[in-house]
Amino acid sequence: MNINCENFGAMLDRLCPMHVLIDSDGGIFRVGPTLQKLRPDQPMPGRRLLDQFDLTRPRPAGGLGALLAVPSRLSLQFRDAPRTALKGMSVPAQGGAVVNLSFGISLLEAVRDYALTSADFPPTDLTIEMLYLIEAKSAAMEASRLLNQRLQGAMVAAEEQAFTDTLTGLKNRRAMDHILTRLTDAGATFSLMQLDLDCFKAVNDTMGHAAGDHVLQRVARVMVDETREGDTVARVGGDEFVLIFDRLTDPALLAGIAQRLIQRLEQPIPFAAHQLRVSASIGIATAGGRDAPEPAKLLHRADLALYAAKRGGRACHRFYAPDMEDDGMPG
Amino acid sequence: MMHGLIFTAIQSFFATTHGRRRWQAVTSAAGVGMSDYEAMLTYDDDQLGVLLTAICDDLRLPRQEVLEDLGTYLVSHPQMESLRRLLRFGGETYLDFLHSLDDLPDRARLAVSDLDLPPLELREVDDGLFSLTCRPGLPGFASVMVGVLRAMADDYGALAILEYRDRQPGGEVISIALVESAFSRGRDFDLGARVL
Structure with missing residues (x-):
């Protein structure tokens, strides 16, 4: 087959609309219509390839020589703005070279910057399919995102309605507030323990959330074991628990329960190949008879006692005492 | 199971055209047990039939007409711009x-891997005359x-006559007569419009 130069150029325009033909000096003598469309006011023929583009691969030192000598993969970039990056292949021909270019990953910006249409790409080029895919996937992703958002909303709403902490099966803060209000309103005699796990954060941080969750579930079981049926065990924060003992204010009994709780919580918890260790600090406040504080006040007292236990070296319990009020709470 | 996108298309079409309250009344009459479909979930095949029956009863229109309007809506309503672009x-x-x-x-399927649409076959019967088998x-x-193709003809600025022809054992046939490719300017399609 004999192809004369003009025919060959016209053929390239159709097949590779982003081609460049260069002569042995690196001068451009023909470009494809799509490539020229990127610089409509600057006819590329007559300019030198390296005046139009920065050659980033092969590296400028001897870059042009290389692409005139052997088939080469190219990376280049317009010298002027927008500095669109292009990639391509050059093949030496008749002293010069035939270079075919493509947008590569800069495609999205290029389509926007130069208002390209599907007519600018031959059907063998997957550019249009890629743009289609990006839009289609973005739309599908958006639909999924919206669904997730709605499900998340529904879950939050359901959790707000619930009285149960989903991870541990214990009562949650909402349930605890209800029970506390009910006991206070009835003028009941009861006591309240505020229990914080010691060293839990370390387990969570070093061993991961799965280990942390495992600890919380195990700890919850211990607390349920160590309390009576009618008592309340609630998880009110990440590693914070409240235990309510109805009709029980005897300090000796409460001290015994607190010590036993701490002792059992300190037993190592097997997880995968590890033994996880936590402990607990407990603050205790009681209500009943002439001293019947509001729920918030009672919780505050238990908190003060808990703080005293933590200051006392953790892994211990303290009863609320009026002089704790003077020390204030940490900020 | 049928893809949720099919149901959300119907819901969007009806609720946008006739209002949300009327949509709720229709789903309640259909007894499907819900009024909001999710695009990314799937639903029982049977729901489609009862839902369409309830819609046609409510609008007092034949099913074919309702479905053609749905197709037109999917392409031409501003809310459906992303689908128009994909087409x-x-x-x-x-x-x-x-x-x-x-x-x-x-x-x-490339866009939504579990969305199963029936195969389509276009045949050129004569110059400018096509038949599409679904x-x-x-x-x-x-x-x-039929509605989609009619609206897309407008979108491209082409003049085409579309007709639902008949149902055959191998599928349903639409005839398309392309009278003029560039009849009007049509709507713009900017490849990069959705690009970030």
């Missing part, structure tokens, strides 16, 4: 677009396609 990727001209219909189910699989799909 416009099918080709530079309406003729290219018609030839891309054979790939439509594959294109849909294989069975999704009841009413051919009628929806």
Whole structure:
């Protein structure tokens, strides 16, 4: 087959609309219509390839020589703005070279910057399919995102309605507030323990959330074991628990329960190949008879006692005492 | 199970055109037990039939007409711009677009892997005269396609006459007469419009 130069150029325009033909000096003598469309006011023929583009691969030192000598993969970039990056292949021909270019990953910006249409790409080029895919996937992703958002909303709403902490099966803060209000309103005699796990954060941080969750579930079981049926065990924060003992204010009994709780919580918890260790600090406040504080006040007292236990070296319990009020709470 | 996108298309069409309250009344009359479909979930095949029956009863229109309107809505309503754009990727001209219909189910699957649309086959019967066969699989799909193709002709600025022809054992047939490719200016399609 004999192809004369003009025919060959016209053929390239159709097949590779982003081609460049260069002569042995690196001068451009023909470009494809799509490539020229990127610089409509600057006819590329007559300019030198390296005046139009920065050659980033092969590296400028001897870059042009290389692409005139052997088939080469190219990376280049317009010298002027927008500095669109292009990639391509050059093949030496008749002293010069035939270079075919493509947008590569800069495609999205290029389509926007130069208002390209599907007519600018031959059907063998997957550019249009890629743009289609990006839009289609973005739309599908958006639909999924919206669904997730709605499900998340529904879950939050359901959790707000619930009285149960989903991870541990214990009562949650909402349930605890209800029970506390009910006991206070009835003028009941009861006591309240505020229990914080010691060293839990370390387990969570070093061993991961799965280990942390495992600890919380195990700890919850211990607390349920160590309390009576009618008592309340609630998880009110990440590693914070409240235990309510109805009709029980005897300090000796409460001290015994607190010590036993701490002792059992300190037993190592097997997880995968590890033994996880936590402990607990407990603050205790009681209500009943002439001293019947509001729920918030009672919780505050238990908190003060808990703080005293933590200051006392953790892994211990303290009863609320009026002089704790003077020390204030940490900020 | 049927893809949620099919149901959300119907819901969006009806609720946008006739109001949300009326949509709730229709779903309640259909007894489907919900009024909000999720695009990314799937639903019982049977729901489609009862839902369409309830819609046609409510609008007092034949099913084919309702489905054609649905197809038109899917392409021409501003809320459905993203679908119109995806269809416009099918080709530079309406003729290219018609030839891309054979790939439509594959294109849909590329976007949403579990969305199963029936195969489509375009045949050029005569110069400018085509027949499109919609294989069975999704009841009413051919009628929806009549609306889609009509609206896409407007979109491309082409003048075409579309007609639902008949139901044959191998599927339903639509006839398309392309009178003029560049009849009006059509709507713009900027490839990079959705690009970030």
